[in-house]
Amino acid sequence: MAASCQTVAETIADVLKRRPVLEPVLRFFEPVLIAQADVAAGLTRALRASAPRLPEFDPERARQGASLLAGVPLTGAASAMRRSAKKLLPLLAGLEAMKTHVPALEAFFLKPARKGAQDRRELLAEAVVSGDAGVFERLGGQGGLEPALLEFVTGLVLAPVLRAMTARIPAVEGEAPWDAGNVWRQGYCPVCGSLPSMGWFDKPALEEKNAFLVSGGGKKHLHCGLCGADWKFRRGACPACGKEGGVMELLRESGPAQGERLDWCTSCKAYCPTVDLRERESRPNLDALALGMMHLDMVAADKKLHPLKPSFWNRF
Ligand SMILES: [Zn+2]
Ligand SMILES: [Zn+2]
Known part of the structure; x- marks a missing residue:
């Protein structure tokens, strides 16, 4: 997108001039979108060397329909996901359907990994990308969370991390490499x-x-x-x-x-x-x-x- 793009707040203000009836819903979700954009911007500047990197874009693989992240491990994503969850989870607590699940979600996203085990956050992140529903069923079952809800919140927390990674993909002659x-x-x-x-x-x-x-x-x-x-x-x-x-x-x-x-x-x-x-x-x-x-x-x-x-x- 061009640099002259409106912010989340400007876009929502514009919509509300035309659709004031949406005010309560938009005002509730606005801080979530703003926090996601802030976390993504912060991570783009400061993504640690240990964070996962996207593989180089390969036109031949793309022609065959393989997304850049297909089959790529997200080892190292956990600390960035933790940073994202710390900002986002408290905002979800205001949502009726989420409120009672926030402690269980915090256990997933804020607690350090058990020694020797693969970090659950990274397993969840990889499952979002691969669409592997079994992972959400298994881990959700262990943590007392509905698989659909766990999948959904993982996407919410992972989005700013992936955005920071995507923002670093170099353009080719002013275009995204896939275009x-x-x-x-x-x-x-x-x-x-x-x-x-x-x-x-x-x-x-x-x-x-x-x-x-x-x-x-x-x-x-x-x-x-x-x-x-x-x-x-x-x-x-x-x-x-x-x-x-x-x-x-x-x-x-x-x-x-x-x-x-x-x-x-x-x-x-x-x-x-x-x-x-x-x-x-x-x-x-x-x-x-x-x-x-x-x-x-x-x-x-x-x-x-x-x-x-x-x-x-x-x-x-
Ligand atoms: Zn269709
Ligand atoms: Zn994407």
Whole structure:
């Protein structure tokens, strides 16, 4: 994303001018999103040498659909996860569904690992990336936590750590390496393999090489709510089932919507909140905007559509 991107607080303030009814929910989750962004920024500056590093981007592997983190151990992630959990867990205590589980969650994320055993935080982090549900069942059972809740909170705690890692991936000719040469064709994230939390269409931009040429804009990108990566994707294709050609429909409010809508697939019924930046002045913080579009999540639920990537405000 460009540097001129709005902060979480600016994006939420903008949404509230248009949808004051969402105020209580947005005000509750705002500190969580702000804390995640702060932790990610702090870690980007200070990620220890012992923290896991992403392997170098390999276009050939990417062409075959392998995310950068697929099969990569996250040894060394524990201390960064602890730092993240220390800031985030107290904020979750205000959520009714979480309150009683906070002590058990603290035991997972704040306590040091037992000598000789692999750190549970790293096992959990690897399970988020690989999608290995068995790990959450086993560890959740041991710690008295529902597997779905443990998985969810692990994602929340891990996100800033992955973002700090993703932020260090060097660009290739001004583009993310997976966008250069269009090597990445998947609907899931090229870095962590997660499904996207938002889609966005870019604005026309002045060409860097020739200031008189304006490129058309309107290219579709997907955004990963877990590691923060963005990647180009084919406009008419469904990121969930991969079908193409006439399957994607839009759901938008009547009246001015600032480019906000849901893109949903008539074949598999998955939807992804999407924003067309050509219809707005500023670039919103995409994680905050996904929250600010929760009124559309409710419309989608009525239509029996399901979110491509469930978020904490529509799950717990
Ligand atoms: Zn990702
Ligand atoms: Zn689909």
